[in-house]
Amino acid sequence: MSNLKFLMPTKITVGENCVKNNFSDLILGKRCMIVTGKTSGKKSGALDDVTDVLRTNGIEYLVYDRIGNNPTIEETAEGGAAARAFGCDFLIGIGGGSPLDACKAIAVYATNIPSENGDFKLYDIYKGVYKNKPLPMAAIPTTAGTGSETTPYSILTLHKEKTKKSFSCPDVFYRVAFLDGRYTVNLPLQIARNTAIDALSHLLEGYTNKKASPLTDYIALEGMRILGKHADILRNGNFTVDICTELLWAACIGGIVISQTGTTIVHSMGYGLTYYRDIPHGMANGFLLGEYLERVRSVAPHRISECEAAMGMSLDKFKIFLSDCLPYNGAFSKDEITEWAKTSIKARNVASCPFDVDYDTELEIYENCLL
Ligand code: NAP
Ligand code: ZN
DSSP: OTTOOOOOOOEEEESTTHHHHTHHHHOOSSEEEEEEESSHHHHHSHHHHHHHHHHHTTOEEEEEEEEOSSOBHHHHHHHHHHHHHHTOSEEEEEESHHHHHHHHHHHHHHHSOOOSSSSSOGGGGGGOOOSSOOOOEEEEESSSSOOGGGOSEEEEEEGGGTEEEEEEOGGGSOSEEEEOGGGTTTOOHHHHHHHHHHHHHHHHHHHTSTTOOHHHHHHHHHHHHHHHHTHHHHHHOOOOHHHHHHHHHHHHHHHHHHHHHOOOHHHHHHHHHHHHHOOOHHHHHHHHHHHHHHHHHHHOHHHHHHHHHHHTSOHHHHHHHHHHHOOOOOOOOHHHHHHHHHHHTTSGGGGGOSSOOOHHHHHHHHHHHHO
């Protein structure tokens, strides 16, 4: 219990119609830019709820709906320029992890102008320390997975290094997050599964992490319990608004866990699959998770038993659940996984794994999971 720290500054509001019922929490300034994906804001119904609140309260707003999946650094810098041009003093992020992460980078670039010759350059966002405070933000997730609404991380595609890379800064925690199952109840089933498995991945990687604490353990097991309870629904797709709100809550507390512990190699190894093969983030994690947990079992069997008890299934059953939920017909080659391992072994979260990891370990995990 030495060096225990726990920071969670986001106010979390949960339940049906929580945006309208708590509208004053949404209004963090006088002029707002809404950052969202191309379709998710509209399809989820969240954008309509937000614009109704803003209009009723006389807040001018701009809908910036240009965020693609796995947003790039460049895309978010453009968003920062749009926020400055519009003169907004707060942001609302609506969407899956892509728009929610992009919103954090836009908040930084809106107040810190990147320039080639100035003292803040485009890639300096990765330093995590900024001269000017990022804009304040509210989050409305429309997928139940990343927990971005409660993390200080933003994961951006970095073509320069041919991977995805996160920056972290306590100033990009969202001020407030609204979790309403109405916004995820119509998610296409495969997206619901991929994102739920991302949430499980956060909970399991947080629980098995070297940086875990008694408090993160307690929260992680609660998240696993909720997701385990809804495993059959994730297989079959019979979602209700109430179940979706529970899944959003589980994903949100997964964010709280990794805010304290960080992730492990499951995440950094997954980035190769997403960057080179366009495999959705949660699915990429799911391909690697079973093998990772087997290796944890060899060094800490009791930790795996606790996860099995919380999820209500053995590790073997969990692996079947993963393969049922993640159908994939592609094939991988030895050459590509060799390249991915060269990049992923450099990630910071390698050091957080409960077992020793070197390049050969990662290559072997890729081989066992993908070839
Ligand atoms: P996503 O990339 O945000 O969205 C995936 C797809 O789902 C998009 O096509 C999106 O449409 C669609 N979608 C979202 N909500 C919808 C809704 N309610 N109805 C219909 N379609 C909807 O997926 P994600 O898995 O949530 O986020 C993944 C990103 O989060 C990755 O970049 C990953 O690295 C990052 N991540 C961040 C953290 C963190 O701590 N910050 C943790 C884990 C992962 P649109 O294109 O229209 O939006
Ligand atoms: Zn993730």
